[in-house]
Amino acid sequence: MKKYIPLFLLLFLVSASVSMAQSDNISPARKQAIDSLALEKVKDLSKYISIIGSKETQFSEANRVMDRAEELFAPGAEMGVSSLNRKEIAYYKVRRYFERLMALNYDRVNISWYDIHYISDLERQPDGRYVGVVTVYQRFEGTSLESGLNYRDTTKKDITIYVEKKQTQIAGRTIEFWDVMLGDIRVTETSA
């Protein structure tokens, strides 16, 4: 089942964008469609983060979800984390970030996401790919039963998205589609 997931995603993207992929310029309508695709990826990531962080998730399941979460990212993507007390950015590879999240020393963890997002314009890079940033807000609550301590924070996550026109062959026909990959993520603790 797992090995088919990238295929499902590819087919979904083709079906969503086959009708709009004709030129390299991104019209407002196409931008809206790409925004939706990007938001789907971000939603998937948010779901995976919640599962990885949850103490009810078994180790093997968390590892499986981490694999799936990693598939959302372009190679080499990093998380850059800063807090209210420490403005300097600490860098983690995406996998390492997930592993640290899974290993947090709380008995109960609840990760939820605010009902708001912001999507930037898409800018073209020198290599022709487009890049954008999606901003979302996450609430983290961790409880330690022994000490009775609760930790709670809200973080702003600025997520890079790379948008690229690709081609695939379906039934002998070449079909172009826009693919979205996630890139570096800046994680900032907020005062909320």
Add this chain to the structure above:
Amino acid sequence: MRKLLLVLVLFITSLSMASSQGLYSPGSPKDDGRFAASTKQVNQFFRRFNAEESQDGQKRYYSGDPLYRDRELRGQFISILFDNETSGITNNLKSDFMKEVLADNLPQFLNFHREGWFAEVSSIFMYKGKRENVTLFLKIQPEGLGYEWVIDKVIFEPFRDVFKKPSGSEKGFLHPLSHELGFMNLRRAFQDSDTPEAFTSKEYEPDYLTLFLYEMKKGNIRFETISDVKFHFFQINNWYFELNQFNRPGFNTGWLIGNLVKLNPGDKETILKYIYDQK
């Protein structure tokens, strides 16, 4: 056809397998308006400043949309783009600025791709075993099929301490008939003096960026991290403003104008010198 149907069914099933705790799942915490009000990205600062998006930021306005660059909407947006808590920009100054930006006959807009704005990045590098603050200035430039941010200048105190050109009676020189001696007295510049820069022309400015890159290539400087970012804007005629990120409770947060200056002739050069010389 049956295969495709099966694939689609499996795909939808795979999505619903994950528990629904993601973005916009039932039970998501509600924003009380603070995140909506916050200028969350520099991109949003541009869009708000130009009135190129809806008030909630969910709809991008394009040329031809009724509210695209609407003067009234711009006025509402720009009035919330100032830091009202710490910067002490007077209401009169804000009002003068807005009058010029929103002028009926010649409104002014910000342009992401145009010159006249740049980033100042406070960063930390390891140099000779010590953590050192480095200020990098980056600007955006066209490249290949799109654009890129490039490093334009660097401020690095250890270099600045090395190049301190003496002046007055302390300054060494090569006398004006040195050529008659085949410049044999260059020895004074290169061997007897610890300030060889004293022997350079008036126009000489050390190129710190080249030195910085040289040291990096030699493995003497290593990047550690970034500690702060701000932006300087000179795109509005006769005005300078600084864009800072304010991470604090309340509704006046995100990327906001933290410093605003009305420019008289010559002021731009003075401010640039101040920014690059780092006070």
